[in-house]
Amino acid sequence: MVDQPDTKTEVRFDCTGTATGKMRNDLDVRMVKPWAETFTLATDEGPFHGGDATAPPPLALFVGGLVGCLMTQIRAFAKRLRITVHALQVDARIRWEWTPEPNKLYSTAPKGFELDITLDSDADETRVKELIAAAKRGCFLEQTLGRANVITHRLKTADGWTDV
Amino acid sequence: MVDQPDTKTEVRFDCTGTATGKMRNDLDVRMVKPWAETFTLATDEGPFHGGDATAPPPLALFVGGLVGCLMTQIRAFAKRLRITVHALQVDARIRWEWTPEPNKLYSTAPKGFELDITLDSDADETRVKELIAAAKRGCFLEQTLGRANVITHRLKTADGWTDV
Numbered sequence: 001m002v003d004q005p006d007t008k009t010e011v012r013f014d015c016t017g018t019a020t021g022k023m024r025n026d027l028d029v030r031m032v033k034p035w036a037e038t039f040t041l042a043t044d045e046g047p048f049h050g051g052d053a054t055a056p057p058p059l060a061l062f063v064g065g066l067v068g069c070l071m072t073q074i075r076a077f078a079k080r081l082r083i084t085v086h087a088l089q090v091d092a093r094i095r096w097e098w099t100p101e102p103n104k105l106y107s108t109a110p111k112g113f114e115l116d117i118t119l120d121s122d123a124d125e126t127r128v129k130e131l132i133a134a135a136k137r138g139c140f141l142e143q144t145l146g147r148a149n150v151i152t153h154r155l156k157t158a159d160g161w162t163d164v
Numbered sequence: 165m166v167d168q169p170d171t172k173t174e175v176r177f178d179c180t181g182t183a184t185g186k187m188r189n190d191l192d193v194r195m196v197k198p199w200a201e202t203f204t205l206a207t208d209e210g211p212f213h214g215g216d217a218t219a220p221p222p223l224a225l226f227v228g229g230l231v232g233c234l235m236t237q238i239r240a241f242a243k244r245l246r247i248t249v250h251a252l253q254v255d256a257r258i259r260w261e262w263t264p265e266p267n268k269l270y271s272t273a274p275k276g277f278e279l280d281i282t283l284d285s286d287a288d289e290t291r292v293k294e295l296i297a298a299a300k301r302g303c304f305l306e307q308t309l310g311r312a313n314v315i316t317h318r319l320k321t322a323d324g325w326t327d328v
Contacts, residue, residue: 043233061232
């Protein structure tokens with residue numbers, strides 16, 4: 001176990017995605033703060049987008065990451081709160097709305113995020129609920145989805161980076 | 165290629181996460197609408213959370229999914245807009261703030277999402293910018309992160325599911 005920081009700390013992930021196959025993206029993901037680790041991932045698409053299905057689609061990574069993040073937080077905080085976890089399962093239903101636009105384009109919007117938690121513990125229900133409340137506060141992705149985030153984009157041009 | 169729907173359509177992913185190793189989560193991710201596909205994923209943690217690092221951490225899946233989603237949308241919409249894409253790379257910097265709380269708990273908050281796009285195309289800059297604007301509207305994860313989402317949780321109890 002690594003000791004956790006006792007002051008506010010930045011957690012930063014960088015990623016370089018490179019388009020390789022017809023629709024495959026190879027993704028070099030690097031945790032750079034507070035310490036360095038690297039992870040090699042990929043996404044691809046199936047017949048709908050004309051891909052070769054050599055890797056899961058981006059939404060599968062997202063859904064798995066969200067569920068995994070809450071589960072990590074529940075088990076990590078259970079240790080700290082001395083709550084036993086004999087077994088843990090989370091069932092999620094994540095929904096979006098897909099709206100066709102002219103020229104065969106489309107827009108998308110999120111519709112619902114439902115997470116059902118099955119936790120086998122010796123602790124009483126009150127303590128388990130405290131654990132889940134703490135896990136929600138500690139879950140990076142739950143906290144991210146709960147607010148309107150600004151995503152900034154830059155495009156490389158002959159004159160340098162331009163905001164898009 | 166599969167024809168795309170010409171009316172509003174729900175896109176739904178379900179996921180069953182099962183805690184297996186010390187901190188490993190096995191994730192059965194299922195696209196259930198508008199058609200069915202399944203994907204097997206996993207997350208794990210390294211020494212900080214006492215895991216065995218048998219799989220990437222949840223945040224790596226999230227970051228890879230976000231970058232992959234935008235890249236998929238850029239290439240998918242380039243075809244529809246008849247814009248050539250000779251090469252595409254996206255470099256992302258994703259930051260969170262980690263704040264210690266009593267009892268070695270912590271809370272988290274998103275700090276920044278920066279995506280740099282390098283696109284080699286015969287199209288002029290105006291058309292490339294139109295492509296990126298369309299891709300942002302079509303990117304499920306970009307649209308999700310851009311608004312405050314409500315995530316609902318239920319806990320299984322002896323009396324059935326209860327909201328938590």
